[in-house]
Amino acid sequence: MESYIAIFTETFWGMIDWTWRSITFDVPWYTNYFWGLILISLAVWLLEIIFPWRKDQKVFRKDFWLDAGYMFFNFFVFAIVIAGVYAILEKVFGSYGISMSSLVLIDISSFPKWAQLLVFFVVLDFVQWLTHFLLHRYEFLWNFHKVHHSVEEMGFAAHLRFHWMENILYKPLKTFGVMVLGGFEPSQAYVVHFAALTIGHLNHANIKLTYGPLKYIFNNPVMHLWHHVYHLPAGRTRGINFGISLSLWDYLFKTAEIPEEKGDIKLGFPGMEEFPRTFVSQNLYGFSAGKKPPHRATIPLNQRREEKKRVGSA
Numbered sequence: 001m002e003s004y005i006a007i008f009t010e011t012f013w014g015m016i017d018w019t020w021r022s023i024t025f026d027v028p029w030y031t032n033y034f035w036g037l038i039l040i041s042l043a044v045w046l047l048e049i050i051f052p053w054r055k056d057q058k059v060f061r062k063d064f065w066l067d068a069g070y071m072f073f074n075f076f077v078f079a080i081v082i083a084g085v086y087a088i089l090e091k092v093f094g095s096y097g098i099s100m101s102s103l104v105l106i107d108i109s110s111f112p113k114w115a116q117l118l119v120f121f122v123v124l125d126f127v128q129w130l131t132h133f134l135l136h137r138y139e140f141l142w143n144f145h146k147v148h149h150s151v152e153e154m155g156f157a158a159h160l161r162f163h164w165m166e167n168i169l170y171k172p173l174k175t176f177g178v179m180v181l182g183g184f185e186p187s188q189a190y191v192v193h194f195a196a197l198t199i200g201h202l203n204h205a206n207i208k209l210t211y212g213p214l215k216y217i218f219n220n221p222v223m224h225l226w227h228h229v230y231h232l233p234a235g236r237t238r239g240i241n242f243g244i245s246l247s248l249w250d251y252l253f254k255t256a257e258i259p260e261e262k263g264d265i266k267l268g269f270p271g272m273e274e275f276p277r278t279f280v281s282q283n284l285y286g287f288s289a290g291k292k293p294p295h296r297a298t299i300p301l302n303q304r305r306e307e308k309k310r311v312g313s314a
Ligand SMILES: [Zn+2]
Pocket: 132, 136, 145, 148, 149, 227
């Protein structure tokens, strides 16, 4: 037990130290996620301001600061707290003989550097697509994912508006992905992480971008806006366009749909009028949501009719 506490505190302080050294520019620039996040955010924000898709959307749109808070909480605060837990889990699994190198299917360490990064990017993106699909498929997971879908006006910062449980829910398949590829990240994995961060910011940005024919490979703002649509197309009750960085999986698995390319569609999900608005209440929501279904009589009649027509969630 004592050694677990030691692992936790050592990892925790190590993360605090790393974050502080990032803030004070005391780490290699290409591993500086603190200033990297700020720089990418400012760049995408600037593009939104210069080339807005929804011209009447304010620069400081609805919930801009809430999303900015989520961005730093999920990327730094929560990462610092959870790192110790993951270090303990690694030790526990290790004591049963299970390590990151127990499941190697493709040993990418012998590949050229660019191929290592490409395979790492594609495999990690696929396991995240699958996790995202499951977040929509199962009600108890969807209750956590509703935080991300509670965005009403879309902008780059909405990218990292998500419940902290999502960090945990994405972890098993991401770890599995790293395990099958040799058990460790390629030495230049930061390229993949920064690329994914930029693509994710762009996917949520108020910019009309589709990348031409590359739209069948890369996710983009037009496609991802439809992922957030309030009223899903008929027969798509569990959602469309689950892609993270790549749209490829949605085209392969027939979950892609872009009914039209206009930017001012209604966003959210049926029932979001009752969804909490503050950071704390949103983060508590997923734990109690499944236990107390709202009484039918409290749902307005027109909404009940509406929902009958469109069974399901976003
Ligand atoms: Zn989603």
